[in-house]
Amino acid sequence: xxxxxxxxxxxxxxxxxxxxxxxxxxxxxxxxxxxxxxxxxxxxxxxxxxxxxxxxxxxxxxxxxxxxxxxxxxxxxxxxxxxxxxxxxxxxxxxxxxxxxxxxxxxxxxxxxxxxxxxxxxxxxxxxxxxxxxxxxxxxxxxxxxxxxxxxxxxxxxxxxxxxxxxxxxxxxxxxxxxxxxxxxxxxxxxxxxxxxxxxx
DNA sequence: CCACGGATTGGCT
DNA sequence: GCCAATCCGTGGA
Numbered sequence: 001x002x003x004x005x006x007x008x009x010x011x012x013x014x015x016x017x018x019x020x021x022x023x024x025x026x027x028x029x030x031x032x033x034x035x036x037x038x039x040x041x042x043x044x045x046x047x048x049x050x051x052x053x054x055x056x057x058x059x060x061x062x063x064x065x066x067x068x069x070x071x072x073x074x075x076x077x078x079x080x081x082x083x084x085x086x087x088x089x090x091x092x093x094x095x096x097x098x099x100x101x102x103x104x105x106x107x108x109x110x111x112x113x114x115x116x117x118x119x120x121x122x123x124x125x126x127x128x129x130x131x132x133x134x135x136x137x138x139x140x141x142x143x144x145x146x147x148x149x150x151x152x153x154x155x156x157x158x159x160x161x162x163x164x165x166x167x168x169x170x171x172x173x174x175x176x177x178x179x180x181x182x183x184x185x186x187x188x189x190x191x192x193x194x195x196x197x198x199x200x201x
Numbered sequence: 202c203c204a205c206g207g208a209t210t211g212g213c214t
Numbered sequence: 215g216c217c218a219a220t221c222c223g224t225g226g227a
Contacts, residue, residue, distance in 0.1 A: 045219070054219065064212060082209030084220050101219060137220050179219055 004162040009155060011163075012072025012091050016098040019072070019091040020046040021172055021190050027162040028105055030143045037113060037143050039105030039133055041161075043191040043198050045177045047088070049097030053182035057097030067151045069097050075159055077140070077150040084137035087145050089154065089161070103178070103189070105133045106197040107142070114142035135199045167192065 004027065012019060023041050030037045049057025049068070056065040056078065067076045068090055076088040076099050088099035107114055107129075112122040114132055118141050124132070133142045140146065145159070152159045177189045178200060191198055 047219075056219080059213090062212080078219080079210070079212095080218055081220050082211075082218090086219060088219090103219090131221095135220070177219070181218085 004164060006155060007073075007161050007163050009071070009073050012089065012154070013093060014072070014091065016046045016048050016091040016096075016100060017188070017190075019089070020044045020100045020188070022166060023089065023100055023102075023161070024172060024190060024192050025164050025167045027108070027164060028102065028139075028143070028159075029162060030145065030159045031157060032110070032113060032144065035110055035113065038109035038162075039107045039139070039143070041102060041104075042106050042195040043102075043104035043189070045101040045103055046188040046190070047099050047101060048188075052186060052188075054177065054180040054184075054186075055097065055099075057099075061097075065097070068099050069095050070151075073154045075145075075149060075152040075154060077145060077147060077152075079147060080137075085140040085146055086136040087140055087149070101136055102139055103136050104191070104195075104197050104199045105139055106195060107133050117144055118142050130196070134197045 023044055026041050028039050047055040049055040057068050070090050071094040072091045074090045076090050077085055088101045090099045092098045115122055115124045133139050154160050173193045174187045175189045
């Protein structure tokens, strides 16, 4: 088996829906000292500021959302509900304002560090394991992603995404997005069918 | 099992 | 001043 390689800039610079679906099954990695936290991406949502009222970029560029107007391959991290961070992968060309929200990953490596970040302890119950990374803010807490990670280049060595074989269409499902109040009918949530780390069925 | 509400900052109207 | 791309605990059926 060939070693996994980082996704190249060109991967991210395509249509937001293509990138969203192809991110499923890829590996999110964050460096912590000499260790690497790793999880398989299993659930995402597409946001497109050109047509989508739920996208942070719908109303144009602001200080908060400016990273989302970068070219593809940067991390857009935002703070919400006064206590949570969520992370997005920016897609497309410069000034498009499109990104993919990471909603759930399946934890694969350094679970004890993730457990410490999430629950303040290394040994966790099966319920806590299930709740480790099955939500957008849970991913950020487990992976230690916060405000200072906004704008991180995913082609760098701190936070990046490793390639894997493209999933066949029949393993992917789509639904409406979760937790929004605008553009609620767009079926832009994509996830791996039957994965046990989804935030919802 | 499900529904509901509190937490708590800060962006934008 | 309003309210958010969330999470978690509580309380009732």
